[in-house]
Amino acid sequence: MGPVLALALKDLRLLGRDPGGLFFTLGMPLVFALLFGFVLGEVTKPRSTLPVVVASERPTAATRAFVSRLRGMDDLEVLLASRETEALAHVRTGSRAAALLIRSDGRGALSVEIAHDPRRGMESAMLASVVARALEGDTVAVTEARRPTGVVRRRAVLVDVPGGGNAFAVSFPLGIVWGILGCAATFGIGFVAERERKTLLRLRMAPLSRWSLVLGKGLACFAAILAVECAMLALAALAFGVWPADPGKLLAAVVSIAVAFVGVMMGLAVAARSTRSANAIGWGVLTVLAVVGGGTVPLFVMPPWLRTASDASPFKWAVLALEGGIWRGLSWGEMAIPCGVLVTTGVVGTALGVLLMREE
């Protein structure tokens, strides 16, 4: 058995005996993927009925007719309130997305004020168009800043890809990459711990080149990341029906992601002086990388400068590569960009590990 393999097996054996580490490397990805799956499942659901509250303090024949039309609309889930203050309270406390305050001028014309939760501005824009539809034919004024200005035909780009339209196809890549971050952090912290506990001295005295020592460490991390990826993808397919559109490209993604995060692990190991700082850097910096890379908030809602910054996060490229193999239907040329960035990250990180290992 070669020394590199011996080093890697030793690390994996130690990982197997550390319940905490094992949980972070194997359990966390699952938690993340399921969590994201259910959250995104809600967000991307095509129906999305909007919970609103409707108040009409001085009902007339016209307002009554309008309210019953609103209640008949598929897009809305209507709650009636007798007073406007009561309706507004529902919005303030977050139980309804918006309040529709309906008033009549006594001559048959209606005005509708949409008071929406500031956090749900996007939905209120949609609401304005729904209300406009309900009002068609009536003489009304809709007071809402973002009134739709034209007919937009919406269509999802990737509907005919297997797994497309399945929220888990979107959530699993995110969950997997989150899990891999945990895996890289665990190994990076283990590497620092080995230095702190002086067992690294013994390794450096052994007849190994620095490259084999670093490669042995990297190999263990690589194997663990591959295991996480494969287990998660198998689960996604078998339990959630997320079948990759292109297994070949997915394989390329899986391998280059493992290479990249081995480099991230090495970078972490050389940056940290103690296990305490490794922990801080591991969970702090990696979380920032994840957030910047679109791991929590989708990239498209980010301000432009942050979107540019996200190019520096391996998280973004990892998610893109996985999606490329699962449902984006990327060509090999398009896959080359994320995969190239990922492999480069891995190589640079590992080289850094070797160079900085020279002197402690």
Next chain:
Amino acid sequence: MLSWNEVSKSFGTRAAVDAVTLAARPGEILGLLGPNGAGKTTLMHMAVGLIAPDGGTVSIGDRGSPRSPEARKALGVATQALSLYDDLSGREQLQFLASLYGISGRRASRQIDWALAFVGLADRAGDRTKTYSIGMKRRLNLACALVHDPDVVLLDEPTAGVDPQSRERIVDNVDALRSLGRTVIYTTHYLDEAERLCDRVAIMDGGRLSCVGTIDELLEAHPLAPPSSATSARSGSESSQQPARGGGKLEQVFLCLTGRSLRDE
């Protein structure tokens, strides 16, 4: 067998090792003595390639510099800091090390069994290291130095902090290494161990080599301080702080050369 030639190493402005020239002869036990901070560990680390000297050279017989992995195969090291994996058993620890030295199969099991029996850990070999006492860990650390059957064995305070039984066992083990023809570099604060084991001793202080020779040679070169003062020094209140203890003639030479001021690192 192992030689340092005009070797120096500084950490920042502090010279940890200052122009030391020293050579271990084949088959001898060379004691390396000196107060805390004298530079013994630094000297050892340069011998095993962990630290590159700022000046001078180290060579392992005709194998050349310890910076080359191949040359390091001839060295076995028990570090001052215990370098053991808590979650591996004693046997797994040795198996892992053997494979790093390219030893596998029957030869590996034979040498692992030998090393475990040699240090008296055969019956606890399957237990995780974290359940071992300090004495057992020190013995396992010694076995780690021996498992690949090296020609030169460097032991950095191999008896630090252990119970008398383990100490006796380790000292016996080192004595046995001499009869096996190994060259041993032995660092200790226990001068009685050095007197009992070492063919020659080298005394260091403040990074410099103060003297080298057999104990008789050292006694000759450094006429003893009056016996009365030596005796009172040993029973004085400083004696628990001072590294030197338990030695007879050697202790007097040691204190004569290195003085009595405390070395608080």
